[in-house]
Amino acid sequence: MLLKWQKQPGTHLFLGGAIAFLLVGLILVLHRYYSFYATFDQGIFNQVFWNGIHGRFFQSSLSSSLSTNVVHAGEIPEVYYHRLGQHFTPALLVWLPLYALFPSPATLSVLQVALVTAAGIVLYFLARLYLEPLLAAMVGVSFYGAIAVVAPTLTNFHDISQIPLLTFGILLAMEKRKWWVFWLLAVLLLAVREDSGIGLFGVGAYMVLSRRFPRAGLATCILSFGYMLALTNLIMPLFSEDISKRFMMERFGQYATGEDASTVEIIWGIVSNPWRLLVELIAPFPGTFLYLLGQWLPLAFVPALSGTAWAIAGFPLLKLFLGQGESVLAITIRYAMSVVPGLFYGAILWWSMHPKVFKPKFQRFWIGCICLSLVITIAYNPNRTLYFLIPDSIQPWVHISLPRQWQHVNQMRSLLAQIPPQASVSATTHIVPHLSSRREILRLPGLQLRNDAREVIQVEYIIADLWQLQQYQVAFTGDRQQLQDIVKLIDRLFNTGEYGIVGFQDGVILLHKGVTSLPEATSAWLAFRQNL
Structure with a gap:
């Protein structure tokens, strides 16, 4: 047959x-x-599946950050949402x-x-x-x-x-x-x-x-x-x-006639x-x-x-x-x-x-x-998906070649390896999927979440790919605004000593809560910051 x-x-x-x-x-x-x-939604679904194989079906701190309680009421994202x-x-x-x-x-x-x-x-x-x-x-x-x-x-x-x-x-x-x-x-x-x-x-x-x-x-x-x-x-x-x-x-x-509405x-x-x-x-x-x-x-x-x-x-x-x-x-x-x-x-x-x-x-x-x-x-x-073939913008020119992106990826992976698998973390949208197999994760600029003990905590690690935002910000206002906001956030956290800079490579910065900044990483960040 x-x-x-x-x-x-x-x-x-x-x-x-x-x-x-x-x-x-x-x-x-x-x-x-x-x-x-891959971006934020890939991280959401992966965290949902990851929580599912650990018996916490359909729970996600990433989804919680998009909920009406957080977006409209200003509440803290929850890992058990x-x-x-x-x-x-x-x-x-x-x-x-x-x-x-x-x-x-x-x-x-x-x-x-x-x-x-x-x-x-x-x-x-x-x-x-x-x-x-x-x-x-x-x-x-x-x-x-x-x-x-x-x-x-x-x-x-x-x-x-x-x-x-x-x-x-x-x-x-x-x-x-x-x-x-x-x-x-x-x-x-x-x-x-x-x-x-x-x-x-x-x-x-x-x-x-x-x-x-x-x-x-x-x-x-x-x-x-x-x-x-x-x-x-x-x-x-x-x-x-x-x-x-x-x-x-x-x-x-x-x-609708009010501030909320049912399907009926x-x-x-x-x-x-x-x-x-x-x-x-x-x-x-x-x-x-x-x-x-x-x-x-x-x-x-x-x-x-x-x-x-x-x-x-x-x-x-x-x-x-x-x-x-x-x-x-x-x-x-x-x-x-x-x-x-x-x-x-x-x-x-x-x-x-x-x-x-x-x-x-x-x-x-x-x-x-x-x-x-x-x-x-x-x-x-x-x-x-075809970023290496099709320019994202002609005027001004925005195009990232395949060798350059993979060079960037290889340098970024060494920083990702420093984040423990169970640690709480906040990351920029393209890094979120790669760290989403964990209970406590947010997208920057989010820093606080409510853990399983119903306590509000601040994430232990922050990692941001500023290089990628820098490439796209010349043509896309959203990337430019995001870059500005994250740089201001890093400046504040670094200047107050709340987080220490423990790694910086090729425009990717890693911060750890409550530790002293490493001199070499700090110097690299300040040089990059000055060029921005």
Whole structure:
């Protein structure tokens, strides 16, 4: 059976695309991590997993620093803070045994690439139910060339990377009438995060509207919608008030009337003002239209013609278009990946009804669309993964070469080795992932946290990569402001004697609480400080 499948036309094309995506993806994400370009979110997820294998499930001091109690009320971050109040992600427990075998932030990067690669494989089998092998292979290769797939895969680990695999699995189980698999995967999809039920609701809506499985579709809609309401209004508030006071307000605060809002109140604010709903859906029009073009591009714009694509992907799109903030229309970040499954399934069904369109001329156009999608992705330099190839700024020129970055990394590692594994530490964002396998860690400029004894303590170690901020501050105001703030903080801590400088190499400074500064390290810091 396997040999027969391998000999089918198009199989080698798809396998080549899958293998290339897996290998190139692994090389890039591992290089991104080991060359210290992974950032804060990678540290959050790694600390959550690390705490999990030590029996402290979903706890994170890094997540606590983002909670409404800290951000809005000015409270001290807590090591025992449960992240489930921010994002309800029990599906991560599925991967905990793998992390226990290989406890490293790099494991999460490998897992993410593997999940997305597996999603493409399931998509190919789903396409083969309707399409001849070559056309199915083109759909699969399109997946591996999509901006909304490639760019979010090459970033920090995120929970949304599970959604394509589970959604394609749900659709494949539906097509094969394997209902026990369908419901099992539906439950897992709901467990990915609090808003993953939106995509499942789209699947249920399609099942009802297409009249193929109306009863199962109605049950799917009720399950997903009811679960999301119960979760966000009853369960998540048991852990913290983040869902109502921070996340709902930051994303959908324009529909609220007070300083906080539940999902029910936000939904009512949306439906009670249809004119504002219409404006939010299309504004800003150029950005919305370009976002859709970017999502359709790898499939040669076929999803735009597919009612199924609109039915399933329309609900995740609705969530994005109704939200506020720059990230809602950013096709290179993780939220865009939640739209992908509906678009590809819709394209499969459209092709099943229009197979004669798949002529050599259209094939060449489609290949051009996939290539253009990859070129755009590379040009975007998603998450600075390709920093060694693509300049971050032309005017002024900002580019860090591969040899220079690895020279910097090698000097930084000697300072990291001086920090004991159990010590409390505060670090700049690119160093956080490498130190996040510990109980007590913050991102600079944070220095205080509440430990397991419920006592407020100040971190023992501070480590800051000022060289990297120095490289980027000439073109990016955020890096410039961060550099200024951290330098002021170091000056204050050094001048008061609260912390001693125990290491300084290539623009990376290490401070230790309550010790005397080393003369050589101090001289190196003061020379660097004067040049700034």
